Amino acid sequence: MNIEYGREFIELARCLNFTEAAGNLNITQPALSKHVLSLEKEFGIDLLDRDRKGLQLTEAGRILFENASAMVEAYDRTKRSINLIKSMRPINVIGCMDDSDVSALMSMTAMIARETRRATVVFNRSVGDPIELVESGACDVLIEYVSPTDMQERGLRCRPFTAAPLIAIVGLNHPLATASEITWEDLRDQTLLKFTSDVTETSWNQISAACSAHGFKPKTRQVSACNNVEFFGTPLRGDVLLWKRTEKQVGLLLETGCRAGVPLVGELSELTSYLVYRPENEQRLQPLFESVNDVRKMLDERKAAKRTQ
Numbered sequence: 001m002n003i004e005y006g007r008e009f010i011e012l013a014r015c016l017n018f019t020e021a022a023g024n025l026n027i028t029q030p031a032l033s034k035h036v037l038s039l040e041k042e043f044g045i046d047l048l049d050r051d052r053k054g055l056q057l058t059e060a061g062r063i064l065f066e067n068a069s070a071m072v073e074a075y076d077r078t079k080r081s082i083n084l085i086k087s088m089r090p091i092n093v094i095g096c097m098d099d100s101d102v103s104a105l106m107s108m109t110a111m112i113a114r115e116t117r118r119a120t121v122v123f124n125r126s127v128g129d130p131i132e133l134v135e136s137g138a139c140d141v142l143i144e145y146v147s148p149t150d151m152q153e154r155g156l157r158c159r160p161f162t163a164a165p166l167i168a169i170v171g172l173n174h175p176l177a178t179a180s181e182i183t184w185e186d187l188r189d190q191t192l193l194k195f196t197s198d199v200t201e202t203s204w205n206q207i208s209a210a211c212s213a214h215g216f217k218p219k220t221r222q223v224s225a226c227n228n229v230e231f232f233g234t235p236l237r238g239d240v241l242l243w244k245r246t247e248k249q250v251g252l253l254l255e256t257g258c259r260a261g262v263p264l265v266g267e268l269s270e271l272t273s274y275l276v277y278r279p280e281n282e283q284r285l286q287p288l289f290e291s292v293n294d295v296r297k298m299l300d301e302r303k304a305a306k307r308t309q
Helices: 003-015 016-024 029-043 059-088 098-113 129-136 148-153 198-213 228-233 248-255 286-308
Strands: 048-051 054-057 091-093 121-123 139-146 157-170 191-194 221-222 240-246 260-263 270-277
Touching: 003 016, 003 029, 003 059, 016 029, 048 098, 048 139, 054 059, 091 098, 091 129, 091 240, 098 121, 098 157, 098 286, 121 228, 129 139, 129 270, 157 248, 191 198, 191 240, 198 270, 228 248, 248 260
Parallel strands: 091 121, 091 139, 191 221
Antiparallel strands: 048 054, 139 270, 157 240, 157 260, 157 270
16 A cells, blocks of 8 residues: 555545545645545445545445554654664765865864764765766765766756865966956966866866856866876966865965966856765755754854954
């Protein structure tokens, strides 16, 4: 027996009025009638007497009403117990943990989730395509600089996790080196470095999408870089490297005067990492989402306190 049909029959048996029962159940009357007919077909007997005097339960209907109540209660109790077990199961997270912004926020999130006894967060190293691991259910959450549109097309959901302002890194002799800030329009005729490693490929998708949103396709020079040493040590040759202003290596390059950094301003001038997960996992991941919000609130309060000092 369809448990929801049983739940609907219980409501109908209580008020003996299709219109009233359908309203209480927030479904249409035709749908309720169809579901009752389905039950009658399943049991091979009329469950209701329908005559001019009104609606009455048959003997079979009374038996179903008595037993369906116990069945629905048992189902709901079982579902609550199973959901409790699911909520206690560790939340498996993979993604760009080498990224300082991501790792710092996720470390605090895991600590808050554990201390509040909401959930246990476990970090794993991904082997293979990380997005496919989420799709298959092999992991619960991927943290990555992805395109939300691309993820939506694959049937996955995204929640913003970190957002870092972008900076244009150029050689000291580059025409943009002396600017106080630039916009996407200033990059229209510039050649952007496009790194082809697994680490930066998804990040580049966000940069490329931002260029498209501002009306141009970026000119690029592809460079292979498997780690941060290659990434930040690559000769610029008059080209522009767009990356997060918060990266430690960026700060070191600028502080030592090896390269110039110009803040990018305007719309889409941040690089955003996302929590990527399957829609059916939304409820189980609520403890993680709540812990992320708690950490953000804590950090905002600390920033506010520093400003008032």
